[in-house]
Amino acid sequence: MSRIVQLTATRRSLVTPMLFSALDSGLQAHLIRISRAREFADGQIIQQRGDKADGFWLIEHGAVRVGQFLPDGEFRAVALLGPGDSYGELAVFSGKPRIVDALSRGESRLRLIAAKPFLDALGNYPASSRALLGALSEQLQDTLSILAGLRRGTNPERLAGLLATMAGEAPGPAGVTITQQELADLLGVTRATANAALRELQQRRLVERGYGTIRIPDRDALAAHAMG
Structure with a gap:
């Protein structure tokens, strides 16, 4: 019997660890508790390149296509993410505008983890800070490996x-x-x-x-x- 692989935290187009999953479970629960849930229709824009990085997104239900709109209006996806995945953390850390667009793939529900409460709370969880560094390093290594393979x-x-x-x-x-x-x-x-x-x-x-x-x-x- 074959397994049907959906776009989940471990079965997606990217195998690198999501940064949210590296956080202490207590910090995860706290951030979810104070976050705001939003629902999106199929094809609806979730974020756009150039937007202020006021937080990062955690996918609770459905899937998200992350990429960029081309000059002719066509959307070019670079990653498919599913429940349990998060994205946008790097923009929060850098304090710079977002560099990718994101579209809902089917109906989806996401939580916006606000930047300031996240950064403030992170200071109380030193182990999570170290775990984030490890996850970031693995993301970079895997991204370089994927790029080399695609070339x-x-x-x-x-x-x-x-x-x-x-x-x-x-x-x-x-x-x-x-x-x-x-x-x-x-x-x-x-x-x-x-x-x-x-x-x-x-x-x-x-x-x-x-x-x-x-x-x-x-x-x-x-x-x-x-x-x-």
Whole structure:
């Protein structure tokens, strides 16, 4: 029986740890308690590049596409995030305007963790400060690794690496819920190019395509193909 991989804290397009998850559980509970929940419709803008970083977002329900709007109005996603994920913390720490746009993928519910209460409370949790440094270091290392992987190999190999990452490391078949346009955005190619790469992986029997879902019979074989 295959696992259907939704966009959750451990099954998303990015495998780096979210900073909120590194915080002490008591601090997490406190921040959630004083935060404000907001609901968004499918495609609704959650934040825009250039906005003041007045806090960061914690996803409670649904999924979020993070990326940037291009000059022609097209949205180019760079990450897909799901329940339990957080984003926007780096803008809070830097005190600079946001550099990414974010759109709701389907209906979603998020909490805005205000910047000042977060930074004030963090001072009372020194262990969380150290944990954040560790999570930031891992994020940077993983981001550099992902960038290096996306710059080498053929498009099918790059796609294989992306899908293997999203499938996680658990043994057995898995499924990734994602559209072809989202795959194209994450790879930085056209939808036609992503579809051709996906078709090649299917011909090699490394993936099976369904409606909005890509089934992966053998994650290790897919990861091996990504290495070229």
